[in-house]
Amino acid sequence: MSSRTTQRFVSLAIIVTLTISIWSGYLYSQAYRLSQESSIKLDEAKKSLEEATQLIKEASLKLDEAKQIASEGKTKIDEANRILSETENLLKDIRRQGIIYINAVSVDGAPQAMYFAGEPLIAIRVRMSIASPSNLPIYYESKVVNPVESKINFSGATYSFNEYVKVTDAQPSGDSPLWSTQPTSLGTEITELYIWIGLRSLPFQRKQIFLSDPKTNMTVGVELKMELLQAHTNLVLNQVKVHIIFEFKCGEASARVIDWGPRIIR
Incomplete structure (x- = not known):
């Protein structure tokens, strides 16, 4: 091989070597850049994920707080509704x-002979x-019959109620009359x-009327x-008039309510 050929071969080898070195450096730099970019993007992705x-x-x-607030709100609404309901019920009780x-008013049983302080009665x-x-309980006086505004009539005339009639206070038990009570x-x-x-038999006897054995039929x-007065006051809670007739026929006595009112029944 001539020296000129050898020199050309050496030059070519150097060129190839330099070319390879340059490409290798370029590829390495590209790979490094891509690696750095990938690392940066990975960090960015990681940061975004975090x-x-x-x-x-x-x-x-925030959702838990919202649920808590909603729960507390429902509790407060329920409490407000409960208080409102109790207030409405209280107002209803106040109005009532x-x-x-x-x-109802009725005669319970037939007339019967009784005595009060030795005086005979047909009761x-x-x-x-x-x-x-x-x-809520409402309290009223047991004295429900107003004798001043009550009446008794027979033989076509009206007479003093207290003179001819004895009446008890209202009592829970009807077993026996309590003629004299506070x-x-x-x-x-x-x-x-x-x-x-x-x-009362004695005032009738003074008029020659014998209730236990009347000579003629009579009514x-x-x-x-009747007045229901609020306890310890004069406030009238309710009042009615009750018409009762006693009938004496052939030695027998009967009684019944013929009317009462005004009727406001609930």
């Missing part, structure tokens, strides 16, 4: 306080049914009351003014 995770945690906390209805038992819409208070928890009404009319 930020997203943090946002999710914050959103979860003092309302008493007389639902009947009158039953009253009362009610109240109030959930007035007391009764409550609406007692729904049935009894009043005994006795025709005695009694008009009772």
Whole structure:
């Protein structure tokens, strides 16, 4: 091989070597750049993921807070509704306080002979049914018959109620009359009351009328003014007039309510 050929070969080898070195450096630099970019993008992706995770945690906390607020809000609404309901019920009770209805008045049983302080009476038992819409007890006086405004009539004339009639206060038990008692208070928890009404024989005898053995058939009319007065006051809670007739025929006596009112039944 000539020296010129050798020199050309050496030059070519150097060129190839330099070319390879340059390309190798370029490829290495490109690979390094891509590696760095990938690392940066990976870091950015990691950071974005961490930020997203943090946002999710914050959103979860906000959601929990919202649920807590909603729960507390529902509790407060329920409490407010309960208080409102109790207040409405209390207002209803206040409006109902003092309302008493007389639902029924009737003669309970046949007239019977009795005595009070040695005085003979022809007496009947009158039953009253009362009610109240109030959930709270209402108290009223046991003296329910107003003798001043009550009347008795027979033989076509009207006479003094107190002179011819003896009447008891209202009593829870109808077993026997309590002709002489101190007035007391009764409550609406007692729904049935009894009043005994006795025709006094002696005033009738002074007019030659013998109730136990009348010579002729006769009718005695009694008009009772019943008032339910609030205990310890003069407030009238309810009042009715009750018309009762006693009939004496052939030695037998009977009695019945022929009318009463005004009727406000509940």
